[in-house]
Amino acid sequence: MQATFFEQNRRAVANSVRGGVIVLSAYRGQQSQNDMAHRFQQEANFWYLTGIDHPDWLLILDTVNGDEWLVGPRIDAVHETFDGSLSAEQATVTSGIKKVISKDEATPLLRKLAKKHTVAYTVDHPPYASRFNFSMNPNISHNKKMLERTFESVIDCQKDIAKLRAIKQTPEILAIQNAVDLTVDGFNTVKAQLDSAKYEYELEAEFSYMFKRNGGWNHAYDPIIASAKNACTLHYNANTSLLRAKKLVLMDVGARVDGYAADITRTYVKGAPSKRQIAVHAAVEAAHYDIIQLLTPGLFVEEYANLVDRRMKQALLEVGLLKSTDDDETYRTYFPHAISHGLGIDVHDSLGGATQLQPGMVVTVEPGIYIPEEGIGIRIEDDILITDKGYKNLSSKLSTSLA
Numbered sequence: 314m315q316a317t318f319f320e321q322n323r324r325a326v327a328n329s330v331r332g333g334v335i336v337l338s339a340y341r342g343q344q345s346q347n348d349m350a351h352r353f354q355q356e357a358n359f360w361y362l363t364g365i366d367h368p369d370w371l372l373i374l375d376t377v378n379g380d381e382w383l384v385g386p387r388i389d390a391v392h393e394t395f396d397g398s399l400s401a402e403q404a405t406v407t408s409g410i411k412k413v414i415s416k417d418e419a420t421p422l423l424r425k426l427a428k429k430h431t432v433a434y435t436v437d438h439p440p441y442a443s444r445f446n447f448s449m450n451p452n453i454s455h456n457k458k459m460l461e462r463t464f465e466s467v468i469d470c471q472k473d474i475a476k477l478r479a480i481k482q483t484p485e486i487l488a489i490q491n492a493v494d495l496t497v498d499g500f501n502t503v504k505a506q507l508d509s510a511k512y513e514y515e516l517e518a519e520f521s522y523m524f525k526r527n528g529g530w531n532h533a534y535d536p537i538i539a540s541a542k543n544a545c546t547l548h549y550n551a552n553t554s555l556l557r558a559k560k561l562v563l564m565d566v567g568a569r570v571d572g573y574a575a576d577i578t579r580t581y582v583k584g585a586p587s588k589r590q591i592a593v594h595a596a597v598e599a600a601h602y603d604i605i606q607l608l609t610p611g612l613f614v615e616e617y618a619n620l621v622d623r624r625m626k627q628a629l630l631e632v633g634l635l636k637s638t639d640d641d642e643t644y645r646t647y648f649p650h651a652i653s654h655g656l657g658i659d660v661h662d663s664l665g666g667a668t669q670l671q672p673g674m675v676v677t678v679e680p681g682i683y684i685p686e687e688g689i690g691i692r693i694e695d696d697i698l699i700t701d702k703g704y705k706n707l708s709s710k711l712s713t714s715l716a
């Protein structure tokens with residue numbers, strides 16, 4: 314992405330809040346083992362406003378006069394030797410921010426800004442973070458506490474940025490399309506090798522090779538290669554099981570290209586499918602097709618959810634898993650997850666609390682039916698751009714068929 318992209322994003326977010334200063338922190342690196350860190354993944358909002366892909370940086374933005382600073386981390390000689398660092402010049406080229414200052418200079422600057430502004434905006438952890446089964450990045454709360462000591466009030470502007478991020482700009486759509494195209498190539502390669510592959514991880518390796526070999530890209534998230542009943546564990550990603558003949562294999566995979574994720578799912582069969590597999594797959598495929606047709610700008614999210622429930626219940630009736638459309642408990646047993654989510658820098662990108670679909674949004678459509686007692690788990694997922702007149706399926710080049 315060009316620096317102008319990040320500059321425009323900063324201007325847009327500065328205009329969307331009512332005065333004050335915006336102070337966002339990059340993530341901190343996280344321990345993987347002993348003295349080794351996990352591969353670094355930047356906080357999405359910080360990246361959206363700066364393009365900086367390194368830990369421990371800080372963005373300070375005076376929304377009234379447009380003054381902006383990047384604060385670089387302290388890096389000692391040892392870490393410089395082992396990890397390198399991002400120079401001030403490189404940070405300016407990437408972000409378009411001319412003033413790059415040190416941590417020591419940041420404290421008096423923020424005190425000075427606090428005399429002029431009562432409000433500091435920042436991005437807090439999501440309100441539902443307590444439901445996650447993992448620890449949150451410490452820089453988010455460190456930054457918030459630092460601001461609370463300095464400013465009269467600290468306000469979460471996550472929603473303001475999410476609203477901007479929800480409407481994709483041309484270079485963002487291009488990046489998502491490139492990530493989708495690369496992922497589609499991976500699926501076509503893997504499908505051709507399915508009959509000769511022995512283990513789930515062999516299929517994962519084909520995707521990884523495809524992504525790395527064609528531009529040095531990585532997976533946007535841990536890929537799910539789930540055969541037979543593994544597919545009924547929704548986030549299964551061990552990918553270690555033997556692939557058995559006549560069993561289904563569900564693959565949920567997406568590359569990340571230029572900072573943007575793809576998120577595609579297909580379910581194939583190794584060898585010849587059974588009548589039951591064909592029937593359940595056909596029910597999901599037909600629902601997937603019909604649900605995509607619903608997407609149009611102005612569609613209320615609530616209305617969409619109701620239409621999806623009606624269509625998915627019909628799919629479950631067709632394959633004999635549901636007896637009555639009033640039986641919501643059974644319905645949610647066989648279709649336990651959401652039909653759609655936003656897609657962008659985050660694989661599960663926020664739509665900014667929108668109540669209606671708008672042109673420029675990119676959403677997934679991913680109906681599924683999961684029957685653990687039959688060893689069947691089927692999902693089909695495409696990535697869809699909402700346009701002025703309707704939608705564009707960015708992953709339509711990839712066949713949805715079972716074999």
Ligand SMILES: [Mn+2]
Nearest residue numbers: 576677679694
């Ligand atoms: Mn998805």
